[in-house]
Amino acid sequence: MLTLKTVENIAILKQLGFTEPEVDIYLSLLQLGGSQASAVAKSTGVKRTTVYHTLKQMASKGYVHVYFRKNKRYFYAQKPNRLAALYSKKLDNLYAILPQLQSLEKKEMQTPGLRFIETLDELKEFYTGILYEYRDKQYVIIGSAQGWEGADSEWFHQYRIDRARNNIHTQLILTDESKLLNPEDPSLLRHVHYLSEQYSFKSTIDIFDDKILIVSSELSSMAVLIEIPVMRDVFKAVFDVMWNIVG
Template identity: 60%
Template sequence: MIPTLEQLEKKETQTTGLRFIETLDELKQFYTGILDEYKDQEYYVIGNAQHWEDLDNEWFQQFRHDRGRNNIKTKLLLTKDSEGSSPTDPALLRDVKFLPSKYSYKSSIDIFDNKIVVISPELSSLAVVIQIPIMQDVFGSIFQMLWDTVEALEK
């Protein structure tokens, strides 16, 4: 998906609600902004915690603590291989469910009320921010459906 989106001209990306994050520093700036923008709110994540943390383990662990201090709650649907590295500290305000092991991937999708962020360290752009209301609506609904049925997927 990201390589196709990258082919859009800069002018087109501004009008279509896409922004590419090229570097780890840009991604950190994005997440730092989330600490204020989403204070006292909630967002959802579908992802692989290990690949997300591996970008900069120390920084992302600190981000989790900062996010909790800002009263930002998260609901996370993580890959089964994330289970061993997923913290359980209640102060982090995380509600986590794990997908069955047959559902494995390296990317993460953060679903906010006004945007979606797709993070994939294996592509030429580290992440893409999608600010298209219908996309947020679709991804938010898919998240809720998975959240409500994840236990049934194990069977």
């Protein structure tokens, strides 16, 4: 039987708010096709009393459904596509009340400065936030595909896809060697210009509306986030000049 309990599956479900026992039970139910609590306990190695208590909690969250047959209780995993729809609905509800929440937010001057992103997980968390912050918007990039993807090529490849799904457009000025890794795919919503071979570097600079992110293997940290408006303006002006020259 194909195992569903992979590191990636477990990590994603935990990010959605599943506890570890809930992950085990949900994946087990998907494979069992529905079962009584005793069979789930046997499949997961979790005590039956714990399984039953957890199943009741999961039912209240919409993760499982309960059916009765011949006075016996059977549990079925929520279908994966419906689970996705459940979280999509929750996210839509959050977006619906964002204006009210933002109106309650204390308005104060943000102190500009530098933030050092020390770990790969922190960097991924930052980019995941960008997917929502920049939905239906755009930002610009100067960089190297090799330097940017080097830490986790699979994750950053998926990030490109997720970025396009959120209708985020990007303009990129990349090193010539980036052609080796940079996919020519219109669906990724990118407009790319390449530098000549004489200009080679490993760093990447993401220029947003209010901040700059510098990602480099040569830094003591994974990346540096610069939230200084005047510096952002300078970098954006440099990008515009380069874009016009290279294009």
